Amino acid sequence: MHRSYRSGRADQRASALWFISVLFALRVSAATPAELLVEEGSNFAARLSPDGGQLLLDLQGALSMLPASGGAAQAVTDGLGDDRLPTWRPDGQRIAFQSFRDGSWQVYSARKDGRDLRQLTDGAAHAREPVYSADGQRLVFASDRAGNFDLWELQLGKGELRSLTRDPATDYLPSGDGAGGWWFVSTRSGRPAIWRRSANGEIAPLEVDGPRPVSAISPSPDGLRVAWVGEVARIGFPSAARHAVAVLELASRELRLISDEDADVFPFAPQWLDDGTLLYTADGRIQRQSVAVGSRAAELPM
Secondary structure, rough: OOOOOHHHHHHHHHHHOOOOOOOOOOOOOOOOOOOOOOOOOOOOOEEOOOOOOOOEEEEEEEEEEEEEEOOOOEOOOOOOOOOEEEEEEEEEEEEEEEEEOOOOOOOEEEEEOOOEEEEEOOOOOEEEEEEEEEOOOOEEEEEEOOOHHHEEEEOOOOOOOOOOOOOOOOEEEEEEEOOHHHHHHEEOOOOOOOEEEEOOEEEEEOOOOEEEEEOEEEEOOOOOOEEEEEEEEOOOOOOEEEEEEEEEOOOOOOOOEEEOOOOEOOOOOEEEEEEOOEEEEEEOEEEEEEEOOOOOOOOOOO
């Protein structure tokens, strides 16, 4: 597969990675605090709730919730702990996320409004990139508690912890495969690539010639496709890169890059809204796009 890439908006924004771009109004007086109106952001993640009614945003280290139809956002966390990569429990009542609030990345959970905050992992080792199992009874995450990053599973009811992978390479960015197993990214082949641990524990790479994954892998609900955000060009030293949304047909191994060539796609896992539509973040906004050939992204209100 071949595609040429031009500079465009991604190059213009590369120097502003990890900074929020805002339009704002200030009203300052002795009795009135400043008001900040956020209309777009840089390098943020968005996850739609299981019922499709709410969007959970990871923006500048704080989690916020807003209606999926658009409107005012409500703070879920205060951002003092650098809260990142939120995920929904399948029943939509709780969320999990990684936070640096105790000096290392650890996994926390809370009610969807931010109350009943619980720290689920601890220690000097990092625990990051949590994702719930399909039944909501387990959390899988990446951790270096055994010396290097592997996948670990936490039984939420019992507090029991077990490793799912053990390899000298780095295993990270887990996601459920819809069949009781887990997709993940690993450096076992010498560079970041897509691997899968099946429900019976067998581990194998996904043989595909595509962009290097920088996000978790997202399987479609019908199990026929997977999508991820991958690096398509390096545009700065040491790590500034241009990304694209990749969609792979698992049966035919047909690979397509569906995002616009000059889109500034953020390095977070796309989310399937149905078998043919993805949600992802790019160009400062939340985008919705069909995976059909020739489709274009449409911005969601923010």
